[in-house]
Amino acid sequence: MASTNTSSVDTKNGDKIAAFGTQRTAAIKASFKPKDVEQKEQIVNARKAKNVDLKKAKAKKRAKMAKASKKKNKK
Numbered sequence: 001m002a003s004t005n006t007s008s009v010d011t012k013n014g015d016k017i018a019a020f021g022t023q024r025t026a027a028i029k030a031s032f033k034p035k036d037v038e039q040k041e042q043i044v045n046a047r048k049a050k051n052v053d054l055k056k057a058k059a060k061k062r063a064k065m066a067k068a069s070k071k072k073n074k075k
Contacts, residue, residue, distance in 0.1 A: 028050055028054075029047065
């Protein structure tokens with residue numbers, strides 16, 4: 001991955017994270033490619049539902065980690 005950044009700050013990790021996010025978004029969009037123009041509305045709704053599911057899973061994981069951290073700090 002060639003970076004066009006010429007600053008003295010190393011941004012390799014940031015570039016990797018950005019690329020990963022782009023790949024993930026592209027994968028979600030690719031899994032819902034419309035075959036017909038009429039299906040476009042359904043596709044948007046399905047994509048929204050998929051994103052909501054991903055956000056719920058992420059929130060659940062964060063809540064679990066927060067609970068574990070709280071429990072650990074309580075001791």
